[in-house]
Amino acid sequence: MTLLYGVDPRTGERLEPGVPETSPETVAALGVAAAKAARPLAELPLPDRAALLEAVADALEAAADELVPLADAETALGATRLSGEVERTTGQLRLLAGEARGEGFQQDVAEPGFVRALLPIGPVAVYAASNFPFAFSVAGGDTASAWAAGCPVIVKAHPGHPRTSARTAEIVTEALAKAGAPEGTFAIVHGFDAGMALINDPNIRAAGFTGSVRGGRALFDAAASRPDPIPFYGELGSINPVFVTEAAVAARGEEIARGYVGSFTLGSGQFCTKPGLLFLPAGHGLEPVLSAAVAAVAAPALLTPQITDGFRTGVERLAGATRTVAEGAGAHLFAVSAEEFAARPELTEECFGPASVIVEYSSEEELRAAVAAVPGSLTATVHAEPSDAGLARGLVAELARHVGRIVYNGWPTGVAVNRSMQHGGPWPATTAPLHTSVGTAAIRRFQVPVAFQGLPDDLLPPTVR
Amino acid sequence: MTLLYGVDPRTGERLEPGVPETSPETVAALGVAAAKAARPLAELPLPDRAALLEAVADALEAAADELVPLADAETALGATRLSGEVERTTGQLRLLAGEARGEGFQQDVAEPGFVRALLPIGPVAVYAASNFPFAFSVAGGDTASAWAAGCPVIVKAHPGHPRTSARTAEIVTEALAKAGAPEGTFAIVHGFDAGMALINDPNIRAAGFTGSVRGGRALFDAAASRPDPIPFYGELGSINPVFVTEAAVAARGEEIARGYVGSFTLGSGQFCTKPGLLFLPAGHGLEPVLSAAVAAVAAPALLTPQITDGFRTGVERLAGATRTVAEGAGAHLFAVSAEEFAARPELTEECFGPASVIVEYSSEEELRAAVAAVPGSLTATVHAEPSDAGLARGLVAELARHVGRIVYNGWPTGVAVNRSMQHGGPWPATTAPLHTSVGTAAIRRFQVPVAFQGLPDDLLPPTVR
Numbered sequence: 010m011t012l013l014y015g016v017d018p019r020t021g022e023r024l025e026p027g028v029p030e031t032s033p034e035t036v037a038a039l040g041v042a043a044a045k046a047a048r049p050l051a052e053l054p055l056p057d058r059a060a061l062l063e064a065v066a067d068a069l070e071a072a073a074d075e076l077v078p079l080a081d082a083e084t085a086l087g088a089t090r091l092s093g094e095v096e097r098t099t100g101q102l103r104l105l106a107g108e109a110r111g112e113g114f115q116q117d118v119a120e121p122g123f124v125r126a127l128l129p130i131g132p133v134a135v136y137a138a139s140n141f142p143f144a145f146s147v148a149g150g151d152t153a154s155a156w157a158a159g160c161p162v163i164v165k166a167h168p169g170h171p172r173t174s175a176r177t178a179e180i181v182t183e184a185l186a187k188a189g190a191p192e193g194t195f196a197i198v199h200g201f202d203a204g205m206a207l208i209n210d211p212n213i214r215a216a217g218f219t220g221s222v223r224g225g226r227a228l229f230d231a232a233a234s235r236p237d238p239i240p241f242y243g244e245l246g247s248i249n250p251v252f253v254t255e256a257a258v259a260a261r262g263e264e265i266a267r268g269y270v271g272s273f274t275l276g277s278g279q280f281c282t283k284p285g286l287l288f289l290p291a292g293h294g295l296e297p298v299l300s301a302a303v304a305a306v307a308a309p310a311l312l313t314p315q316i317t318d319g320f321r322t323g324v325e326r327l328a329g330a331t332r333t334v335a336e337g338a339g340a341h342l343f344a345v346s347a348e349e350f351a352a353r354p355e356l357t358e359e360c361f362g363p364a365s366v367i368v369e370y371s372s373e374e375e376l377r378a379a380v381a382a383v384p385g386s387l388t389a390t391v392h393a394e395p396s397d398a399g400l401a402r403g404l405v406a407e408l409a410r411h412v413g414r415i416v417y418n419g420w421p422t423g424v425a426v427n428r429s430m431q432h433g434g435p436w437p438a439t440t441a442p443l444h445t446s447v448g449t450a451a452i453r454r455f456q457v458p459v460a461f462q463g464l465p466d467d468l469l470p471p472t473v474r
Numbered sequence: 475m476t477l478l479y480g481v482d483p484r485t486g487e488r489l490e491p492g493v494p495e496t497s498p499e500t501v502a503a504l505g506v507a508a509a510k511a512a513r514p515l516a517e518l519p520l521p522d523r524a525a526l527l528e529a530v531a532d533a534l535e536a537a538a539d540e541l542v543p544l545a546d547a548e549t550a551l552g553a554t555r556l557s558g559e560v561e562r563t564t565g566q567l568r569l570l571a572g573e574a575r576g577e578g579f580q581q582d583v584a585e586p587g588f589v590r591a592l593l594p595i596g597p598v599a600v601y602a603a604s605n606f607p608f609a610f611s612v613a614g615g616d617t618a619s620a621w622a623a624g625c626p627v628i629v630k631a632h633p634g635h636p637r638t639s640a641r642t643a644e645i646v647t648e649a650l651a652k653a654g655a656p657e658g659t660f661a662i663v664h665g666f667d668a669g670m671a672l673i674n675d676p677n678i679r680a681a682g683f684t685g686s687v688r689g690g691r692a693l694f695d696a697a698a699s700r701p702d703p704i705p706f707y708g709e710l711g712s713i714n715p716v717f718v719t720e721a722a723v724a725a726r727g728e729e730i731a732r733g734y735v736g737s738f739t740l741g742s743g744q745f746c747t748k749p750g751l752l753f754l755p756a757g758h759g760l761e762p763v764l765s766a767a768v769a770a771v772a773a774p775a776l777l778t779p780q781i782t783d784g785f786r787t788g789v790e791r792l793a794g795a796t797r798t799v800a801e802g803a804g805a806h807l808f809a810v811s812a813e814e815f816a817a818r819p820e821l822t823e824e825c826f827g828p829a830s831v832i833v834e835y836s837s838e839e840e841l842r843a844a845v846a847a848v849p850g851s852l853t854a855t856v857h858a859e860p861s862d863a864g865l866a867r868g869l870v871a872e873l874a875r876h877v878g879r880i881v882y883n884g885w886p887t888g889v890a891v892n893r894s895m896q897h898g899g900p901w902p903a904t905t906a907p908l909h910t911s912v913g914t915a916a917i918r919r920f921q922v923p924v925a926f927q928g929l930p931d932d933l934l935p936p937t938v939r
Contacts, residue, residue, distance in 0.1 A: 237901040416927045425927075429590035467867070
């Protein structure tokens with residue numbers, strides 16, 4: 010039996026004990042169990058379904074003191090951030106539970122002779138993320154939204170935090186059993202091969218993923234190549250550009266500069282919404298402020314050895330292609346002209362970690378051209394003033410064709426979990442631009458519409474009546 | 475320049491004049507034009523966008539006397555059916571126009587500081603169907619729903635009716651120009667290579683398709699293999715099983731038998747909702763009625779030489795695997811026991827044309843097992859009586875996991891175009907089980923959510939405010 014080990018990012022040392030890799034045979038057996046659970050779970054009265062999510066939330070909350078140190082050892086994200094993340098995770102579970110309990114959940118439209126309902130798609134595979142060991146992991150947003158839709162879930166744990174994942178899974182399994190969930194409502198698998206077996210498992214009907222473009226593309230390709238292709242909701246890479254107008258620099262340039270450094274170094278730049286590009290008017294004069302802010306950032310311990318290596322390579326790539334504005338122990342800031350930027354499409358590739366690139370534009374035309382060339386992103390941000398509302402309006406209109414969320418005079422890091430969030434966007438931000446992986450609309454990814462034509466009310470599924 | 479020709483299904487003769495095949499260079503140029511049209515089309519005030527669909531509906535209505543004979547020559551569907559289909563097509567355009575004009579169209583959810591809007595995804599490729607030369611073709615449901623979403627459309631004409639498609643496209647182009655549509659809002663391409671170039675065109679952001687499993691899979695694979703994968707909404711093959719309880723046979727067996735033959739031979743069995751399987755209790759005694767009904771069906775002229783060949787092969791396959799119940803000039807009816815059926819999964823493959831298979835079950839257990847094994851289908855139908863409501867309820871609950879629409883005591887052919895229709899289902903019925911290609915919800919396939927965070931109202935796109 011192969012054991013998988015986490016690594017302490019602060020020391021580089023292997024963390025004992027290891028977690029057993031899941032065999033393909035076990036993955037297949039878990040798929041069968043999930044398929045068996047699908048109908049009883051779908052037919053649970055909706056308040057009972059919601060209660061399952063709440064039971065998991067309660068159990069995670071009660072175990073926070075045990076889970077946070079486990080996760081900190083594997084991720085070095087720190088107790089404060091990780092405690093907040095447990096709260097976010099339990100908050101998500103409760104928000105989605107409330108949605109499932111709400112009036113008319115699952116009922117889409119009805120008219121004489123017809124009812125259109127939104128029913129669970131079936132067993133869902135969830136590929137956990139490195140950078141959110143709770144909120145985008147075992148009982149994170151993908152899992153919570155699949156459960157809220159009424160789907161059994163099999164999680165592929167992220168190799169960056171195997172012990173946190175395994176322990177969270179034990180807590181989840183126990184909470185679900187106590188709350189009366191059908192057996193097979195939840196399972197976890199570990200290991201690369203188990204992840205590939207899972208995406209190809211005939212009982213899996215959809216998958217959610219948060220991670221790199223490379224990993225996400227490999228799983229997307231597998232999902233699309235099945236004899237029966239299944240929906241694959243992948244959240245991959247995003248450059249999250251920020252556009253600052255001249256009027257905004259004049260009104261509050263220093264505040265913007267400090268806010269930008271704070272945003273791109275938050276969580277050591279390991280957020281999918283990290284701003285990777287800042288468009289400033291040439292002659293902005295903000296380099297002293299930017300440099301000071303960068304110098305004040307503490308040295309990061311990045312999540313995994315792979316991420317550390319990737320970041321080093323990314324910084325070398327950027328350093329070779331741009332001018333270095335500021336380099337500190339904890340952050341790297343580069344700059345190019347808009348002209349140079351237009352000639353180097355590779356500058357729009359995400360560099361995961363605390364690095365970012367300033368693009369200096371010399372005219373509104375250059376700014377507009379840069380906006381029109383934005384690759385698919387989760388977010389774009391505009392900093393402007395009432396005096397240049399016309400320009401801002403034009404930027405927003407164009408950006409709405411390239412990104413899932415537009416932030417005005419704020420920062421993209423920090424994603425609200427609410428009913429109107431869109432955490433998604435065109436490729437390469439996601440593999441499914443119609444959907445979000447954050448907020449209540451995330452449930453919709455795992456619901457299929459079914460029209461009932463001419464059925465007397467007592468023949469409709471009870472959750473639809 | 476290669477010319478493409480339709481074939482008169484009644485005579486097998488080639489129809490002059492031919493329609494020029496579209497070169498890959500032209501496809502690329504049309505993609506660029508569609509991309510240029512995307513933003514002005516998205517920014518048209520919604521009433522003006524709706525007016526475009528209505529202008530096309532008016533123009534098609536005015537041209538019906540010209541279009542119907544053209545289509546009849548290429549498809550042999552008959553003037554009555556084709557006139558009705560033009561009406562359905564104009565009705566769809568007007569229904570979707572009304573949706574786009576409706577209060578709150580494009581606005582999804584709003585809460586303090588956030589608005590989530592549903593904006594056009596960008597240029598859409600539409601692959602037209604053989605069996606609906608109007609309603610699922612040039613200005614059919616896919617095109618109408620993409621326009622309603624605010625997307626430019628490039629149609630790949632079906633080779634079965636090139637002249638009808640080309641003439642319809644001329645009428646559509648003229649109507650759009652007169653109504654003030656941005657140039658590039660619509661184009662048509664002809665030929666297999668043009669279709670493949672279109673799905674790979676970098677300016678195309680999504681595609682709709684109605685047709686065979688083979689053709690749909692090839693295009694789906696191409697869409698998924700792009701450097702930037704795009705959503706592909708394919709409606710492929712469906713077996714549409716019908717389940718009849720003992721009580722229903724006792725109460726109205728002959729009516730059901732006649733209704734079934736009527737449904738599977740309607741339009742010469744060339745509907746995607748044609749019932750391909752009828753589950754009857756063994757000893758039903760309906761063979762005389764079924765045989766008489768089959769004998770009364772007139773010989774069909776199937777849509778294309780390819781469909782005629784495919785039907786011949788399919789009938790031979792079924793004849794070799796089953797018992798022949800009735801064979802007429804215009805229809806073929808076969809039967810197997812539920813036990814034989816369970817051993818021959820190939821009997822669930824669609825045979826496009828007027829043929830169907832009766833499956834005789836000996837117990838409710840056999841019936842339930844057959845229902846649990848239903849492959850993904852657009853529809854399933856249950857015929858039952860109040861006396862066996864418990865059985866019917868169980869069948870409906872299971873079928874809701876396999877199909878997009880459940881019909882009670884009716885027939886699946888004849889698809890209502892309304893707000894609660896679901897014309898979709900799990901693979902192989904479609905490539906996108908979350909979506910419908912019929913009804914107002916079809917628009918949703920071409921809308922991407924965008925969240926606006928912290929934007930003052932006057933900076934929001936005007937169609938969102």
